[in-house]
Amino acid sequence: MAEEPKEAGRTTPGFQNPVAGFGVTFKAMFKKRLTEQYPEQQKTTAPRFHGRHQLNRHPDGLEKCVGCELCAWACPADAIYVEGADNTDEERYSPGERYGRVYQINYARCILCGLCIEACPTRALTMTNEFELADSSRANLIYTKEQLLAGLEDGMVDSPHAIYPGTDEQDYYRGLVTEAAPGTERQPALSQGEAPQEAAADSGTDEPASGEVVGR
Numbered sequence: 001m002a003e004e005p006k007e008a009g010r011t012t013p014g015f016q017n018p019v020a021g022f023g024v025t026f027k028a029m030f031k032k033r034l035t036e037q038y039p040e041q042q043k044t045t046a047p048r049f050h051g052r053h054q055l056n057r058h059p060d061g062l063e064k065c066v067g068c069e070l071c072a073w074a075c076p077a078d079a080i081y082v083e084g085a086d087n088t089d090e091e092r093y094s095p096g097e098r099y100g101r102v103y104q105i106n107y108a109r110c111i112l113c114g115l116c117i118e119a120c121p122t123r124a125l126t127m128t129n130e131f132e133l134a135d136s137s138r139a140n141l142i143y144t145k146e147q148l149l150a151g152l153e154d155g156m157v158d159s160p161h162a163i164y165p166g167t168d169e170q171d172y173y174r175g176l177v178t179e180a181a182p183g184t185e186r187q188p189a190l191s192q193g194e195a196p197q198e199a200a201a202d203s204g205t206d207e208p209a210s211g212e213v214v215g216r
């Protein structure tokens, strides 16, 4: 009968194995703990961390996105869906000719690589430090334009509204528009089914048509 081969490099006699195993445990007891007490204790992310996206506004509240779809083409995960549309004087979302009528990012696909923000020609799309994006529903992971659009800061009026009088699109990118012109009012979002009187009374608590999830 052939002799059983010996285990290479084995120095501890078999009966000592359980004790040797506890040696590893005892050594670990005196090491610095690596456990993170999440979510009770939140860790601060690096300043340029790639988290949830944000669609930025100009200082007067108009949107920077021009609906060009370059971000969607740059995305390796096919996570972005954009539909552009024309601005009109009665319903203007951005200073130029076009705006992003529908904008969605599917976080079930997104790998947070940042290629989309590199591709954006207007710096409309950037990434925030927010990383808590988990959800149990696939539909909830598709963020709509309304969820991604930056909040209103001082001096801003919610879009749609008129361009700052006496300026053009280039002036916005040159930083010449620093706040909404005095008396600027939000226009009714007619393309989203909002009636003029509703717009005056309520700046939109109902989910607009563009909030519908289109992409999958």
Ligand code: SF4
Pocket (backbone or CB within 6 Å): 074, 075, 076, 077, 078, 079, 080, 105, 109, 110, 111, 112, 113, 114, 115, 116, 117
């Ligand atoms: S971060 Fe990367 S994967 Fe996510 S939407 Fe942008 S390009 Fe696509």
Ligand code: SF4
Pocket (backbone or CB within 6 Å): 064, 065, 066, 067, 068, 069, 070, 071, 072, 082, 100, 119, 120, 121, 122, 123, 124, 125
């Ligand atoms: S976010 Fe930027 S790249 Fe994407 S559609 Fe808007 S302007 Fe174009």
